[in-house]
Amino acid sequence: MKFRIERFNPDTDAKPYFKEYDVDLKPADRMLLDALVRIKMMDDTLSLRRSCREGICGSDAMNINGKNGLACITKIVDLKEPVVLRALPGLPIIRDLIVDMTHFFAQYHSIKPYLINDEPPPERERLQSPHERAELDGLYECILCACCSTSCPSFWWNPDKFVGPAGLLNAYRFIADSRDQAANARLDDLKDPYRLFRCHSIMNCVDVCPKGLNPTSAIGKIKDMMVRRAV
Amino acid sequence: MALPVRKFDAVIVGAGGAGLRASYELSKAGLKVAALSKVFPTRSHTVAAQGGVGAALGNMGEDSWHWHMYDTVKGSDWLGDQDAIEFMCRMAPEVVIELEHFGMPFDRNDNGTIYQRPFGGHTANFGEKPVQRSSCAADRTGHAMLHALYQRNVHTKTQFFVEWMALDIIRDAEGRVLGVTALEMETGDIVIFQGKATLFATGGGGRIFASSTNAFINMGDGVGMTARAGIPLEDMEFWQFHPTGVAGAGVLITEGVRGEGGYLLNKNGERFMERYAPTMKDLASRDVVSRAMATEIKEGRGCGPHGDYILLKLDHLGADVINKRLPGIRESAIKFANIDPVKEPIPVVPTCHYQMGGIPTNYHGEVVVPKGGNPSSVVPGFYAAGECGCASIHGANRLGTNSLTDLLVMGKSSALSMLDYIKAEGPKHRDLPKDAGDFSLSRVAALDGKKGGANVDKTRGEIQRTMQAHCGVFRFPDMLVQGVDKIKALADSVANLEIGDKSKVFNTARIEALELQNLYETARATMISAEARKETRGAHDRADFHQRDDNNWLKHTLWYKEGDKLEYKAVNLKPLTVETIPPKARVY
Amino acid sequence: MVSAYKKQAVGASYGLSDWLMQRLTAVVLALYTPVIVACLLMHRPGTFHEWQGMFSSQLLRLATVLFFGALIWHAWIGIRDIVMDYLKPASVRMTALFLIGFFLIACFAWSVAILWGR
Numbered sequence: 001m002k003f004r005i006e007r008f009n010p011d012t013d014a015k016p017y018f019k020e021y022d023v024d025l026k027p028a029d030r031m032l033l034d035a036l037v038r039i040k041m042m043d044d045t046l047s048l049r050r051s052c053r054e055g056i057c058g059s060d061a062m063n064i065n066g067k068n069g070l071a072c073i074t075k076i077v078d079l080k081e082p083v084v085l086r087a088l089p090g091l092p093i094i095r096d097l098i099v100d101m102t103h104f105f106a107q108y109h110s111i112k113p114y115l116i117n118d119e120p121p122p123e124r125e126r127l128q129s130p131h132e133r134a135e136l137d138g139l140y141e142c143i144l145c146a147c148c149s150t151s152c153p154s155f156w157w158n159p160d161k162f163v164g165p166a167g168l169l170n171a172y173r174f175i176a177d178s179r180d181q182a183a184n185a186r187l188d189d190l191k192d193p194y195r196l197f198r199c200h201s202i203m204n205c206v207d208v209c210p211k212g213l214n215p216t217s218a219i220g221k222i223k224d225m226m227v228r229r230a231v
Numbered sequence: 232m233a234l235p236v237r238k239f240d241a242v243i244v245g246a247g248g249a250g251l252r253a254s255y256e257l258s259k260a261g262l263k264v265a266a267l268s269k270v271f272p273t274r275s276h277t278v279a280a281q282g283g284v285g286a287a288l289g290n291m292g293e294d295s296w297h298w299h300m301y302d303t304v305k306g307s308d309w310l311g312d313q314d315a316i317e318f319m320c321r322m323a324p325e326v327v328i329e330l331e332h333f334g335m336p337f338d339r340n341d342n343g344t345i346y347q348r349p350f351g352g353h354t355a356n357f358g359e360k361p362v363q364r365s366s367c368a369a370d371r372t373g374h375a376m377l378h379a380l381y382q383r384n385v386h387t388k389t390q391f392f393v394e395w396m397a398l399d400i401i402r403d404a405e406g407r408v409l410g411v412t413a414l415e416m417e418t419g420d421i422v423i424f425q426g427k428a429t430l431f432a433t434g435g436g437g438r439i440f441a442s443s444t445n446a447f448i449n450m451g452d453g454v455g456m457t458a459r460a461g462i463p464l465e466d467m468e469f470w471q472f473h474p475t476g477v478a479g480a481g482v483l484i485t486e487g488v489r490g491e492g493g494y495l496l497n498k499n500g501e502r503f504m505e506r507y508a509p510t511m512k513d514l515a516s517r518d519v520v521s522r523a524m525a526t527e528i529k530e531g532r533g534c535g536p537h538g539d540y541i542l543l544k545l546d547h548l549g550a551d552v553i554n555k556r557l558p559g560i561r562e563s564a565i566k567f568a569n570i571d572p573v574k575e576p577i578p579v580v581p582t583c584h585y586q587m588g589g590i591p592t593n594y595h596g597e598v599v600v601p602k603g604g605n606p607s608s609v610v611p612g613f614y615a616a617g618e619c620g621c622a623s624i625h626g627a628n629r630l631g632t633n634s635l636t637d638l639l640v641m642g643k644s645s646a647l648s649m650l651d652y653i654k655a656e657g658p659k660h661r662d663l664p665k666d667a668g669d670f671s672l673s674r675v676a677a678l679d680g681k682k683g684g685a686n687v688d689k690t691r692g693e694i695q696r697t698m699q700a701h702c703g704v705f706r707f708p709d710m711l712v713q714g715v716d717k718i719k720a721l722a723d724s725v726a727n728l729e730i731g732d733k734s735k736v737f738n739t740a741r742i743e744a745l746e747l748q749n750l751y752e753t754a755r756a757t758m759i760s761a762e763a764r765k766e767t768r769g770a771h772d773r774a775d776f777h778q779r780d781d782n783n784w785l786k787h788t789l790w791y792k793e794g795d796k797l798e799y800k801a802v803n804l805k806p807l808t809v810e811t812i813p814p815k816a817r818v819y
Numbered sequence: 820m821v822s823a824y825k826k827q828a829v830g831a832s833y834g835l836s837d838w839l840m841q842r843l844t845a846v847v848l849a850l851y852t853p854v855i856v857a858c859l860l861m862h863r864p865g866t867f868h869e870w871q872g873m874f875s876s877q878l879l880r881l882a883t884v885l886f887f888g889a890l891i892w893h894a895w896i897g898i899r900d901i902v903m904d905y906l907k908p909a910s911v912r913m914t915a916l917f918l919i920g921f922f923l924i925a926c927f928a929w930s931v932a933i934l935w936g937r
Contacts, residue, residue, distance in 0.1 A: 040740075044687070051270055055563075133339045230835065
């Protein structure tokens with residue numbers, strides 16, 4: 001099977017280039033990550049992140065034939081040859097398929113990604129009805145792989161000021177939590193022209209999310225709440 | 232060459248569940264904490280835990296920590312230390328409630344309390360009948376937990392060193408642990424992290440087996456570093472084979488599937504667990520179920536064209552229950568087995584899952600070694616928690632859901648011990664030995680300079696295949712003896728690894744080689760300890776000694792890297808407050 | 820890695836109000852369109868005088884000026900969004916915004932002049 005992989009080593013390369021690989025796959029190689037592991041056996045200078053190999057840790061996000069996804073849950077049989085692999089777009093490349101995720105995580109941290117509740121905690125659990133808990137479905141499952149934010153043109157242009165789909169999905173995860181008391185402050189924090197309102201509903205995020213989540217819908221719900229609060 | 236030194240109150244190696252629980256506790260107390268991790272914290276393998284966290288909350292009916300303790304002791308096949316087990320089971324409800332307060336999105340009952348599901352080996356009233364004790368967030372409990380813990384650390388402003396790999400432990404002349412050397416992957420720089428106290432929360436080394444539910448990162452790093460530092464490893468022969476890994480892929484299918492009502496079938500469509508465990512059936516302990524499955528396959532009742540797997544049936548639960556309680560399982564089965572479990576059963580095989588043994592500690596998280604007649608003398612400044620530690624709570628077989636309970640309880644407990652120790656140490660750091668970084672530097676230099684050495688992938692594959700063939704679910708005396716020889720024969724290759732990539736920036740080939748040296752110690756400890764234990768107990772099943780032998784073997788193994796020396800220490804059968812749970816036959 | 824987020828000064832809280840105004844002005848545009856189409860179909864103005872005649876209705880004039888106001892406001896928000904995305908240096912962005920703003924205000928003034936002029 002043929003691959004074209006974007007390579008870059010800052011010590012030796014002035015700019016990224018593509019390297020071709022032709023690899024004999026074994027019957028057990030089902031996912032793209034299996035193929036990458038095999039390529040790395042041929043050429044150990046190829047660098048990539050990977051860990052759980054089952055789509056839950058979010059390490060091996062990359063641009064696969066033009067679309068962001070996780071290598072470990074992308075089936076080889078579904079891929080057109082040559083398979084073109086690049087680092088996630090819009091973030092600085094550290095080396096090969098490894099990008100610098102500083103901006104991505106800084107935006108995640110900026111939404112105060114933790115439950116805020118200043119009441120002294122009760123002795124037992126805080127009660128939450130199954131219905132209230134269901135509000136968090138489709139939100140808490142985010143694995144911070146950055147497929148969404150790095151497919152978002154608004155995030156490409158303003159990674160330092162636009163929170164991006166992943167961060168906003170997580171912001172809504174806390175706004176929607178019946179146990180969180182900081183919804184107002186969280187909404188205030190997002191009402192400037194950049195942090196939330198750079199979202200122009202392009203919906204690339206929804207298209208690429210490997211967990212099938214919908215950041216655009218979460219962003220829409222945040223706007224809804226802002227409007228309802230304003231009127 | 233003198234390495235740069237960074238000084239902290241506490242150095243935590245590993246930022247999975249145990250590391251994050253500890254770093255939260257320490258940074259909340261205002262200490263200067265460095266948490267090192269090979270991967271971004273939420274990518275640690277705690278994220279893959281599915282079924283739940285065990286704690287006797289009693290939300291679904293009567294439950295008590297004492298019953299939980301009984302189940303854990305019985306699950307451990309009486310090799311667990313009963314003081315540590317009592318401690319964990321007593322603390323469990325508290326740490327789970329704390330987690331809820333941290334914002335973890337647990338599933339809920341109609342009355343708003345945390346939902347708990349049945350799980351393997353969880354019983355009411357000392358083994359009488361199944362009980363619902365596993366608190367969960369669908370089948371993504373580990374993911375929800377790890378993210379909640381990370382989020383708490385964002386709040387307390389823990390200082391993370393992401394994509395740093397610890398290389399070696401630094402000890403002074405008295406044996407005190409003063410920190411670690413670590414390599415920054417992005418730059419290739421090596422730095423000394425000095426701490427008044429050092430915690431290892433490095434997870435397990437399940438990658439020693441060819442077929443494993445574990446992530447690529449689970450290379451036994453902490454265990455390897457500890458062995459190199461002259462500290463023994465405890466009970467390394469005990470590895471849990473999870474009954475339900477997706478056949479061929481190794482991806483985990485939670486026991487929660489059976490908790491929610493799924494069951495196992497052989498090729499005749501027989502629900503065979505009824506024969507092996509009349510009371511608990513498919514919810515017997517994992518070692519029991521895995522052994523039963525392996526027996527069915529061995530005796531020709533496996534499914535599929537090669538008769539090499541078992542079927543896990545859950546379609547009778549209905550699409551609603553599967554989508555609500557087991558959505559991640561459905562996703563995994565569709566992706567990795569091409570099976571929609573709403574319609575068809577999933578092909579599964581027992582797959583290596585969890586390391587019961589590890590760095591010997593007490594239930595305070597302090598690392599303990601035999602010294603001057605005291606079998607449990609504390610190594611000052613050194614702590615271990617989570618899968619890499621061995622308190623020993625899990626003994627010869629871990630109860631499902633107790634891994635998450637362990638990492639919460641031991642993560643917190645070791646942090647509290649460290650707080651006291653750091654306070655007693657005072658404001659000043661001790662002097663580092665002059666040669667503190669030399670050993671690590673020489674290891675890395677050897678890798679970079681080696682020509683004509685052993686191939687990393689081949690050597691790792693050799694280790695994994697040897698462990699799988701010689702030290703799997705069933706262990707045969709001759710195979711074990713051969714296995715010891717084979718593993719010993721690989722020492723040379725491991726000491727002479729060659730990498731093609733000599734660059735500095737994000738050299739993952741170098742990282743893999745360094746990891747392999749840790750994996751090797753893990754494998755070697757396992758094979759040698761397993762060959763020596765002449766009995767069958769928990770996950771260690773010997774064909775030539777088919778019974779548990781409490782007269783000779785109710786004791787912990789301690790393996791030393793130097794000379795492959797084995798020592799043994801007594802199991803602590805005395806709990807903290809309650810009566811001893813005396814060994815008896817283990818029937819489910 | 821957990822570094823404190825450096826808050827960027829990006830100006831007030833007009834993100835929400837602008838987003839709302841963009842939608843509100845869109846509603847005005849959407850409402851005006853069928854009205855003017857109906858008027859055009861009824862009057863079928865050909866010459867300048869026929870056009871003048873059609874706009875002699877004070878009501879239509881008000882509606883039309885409202886339309887132009889909405890159109891220009893709508894355009895301002897849209898163009899400013901694009902400028903914010905693509906023009907990074909503050910001085911260039913400010914100059915562009917100033918020129919565009921001036922142009923749009925001029926357009927509006929011109930529309931008023933046309934409607935009420937002789």
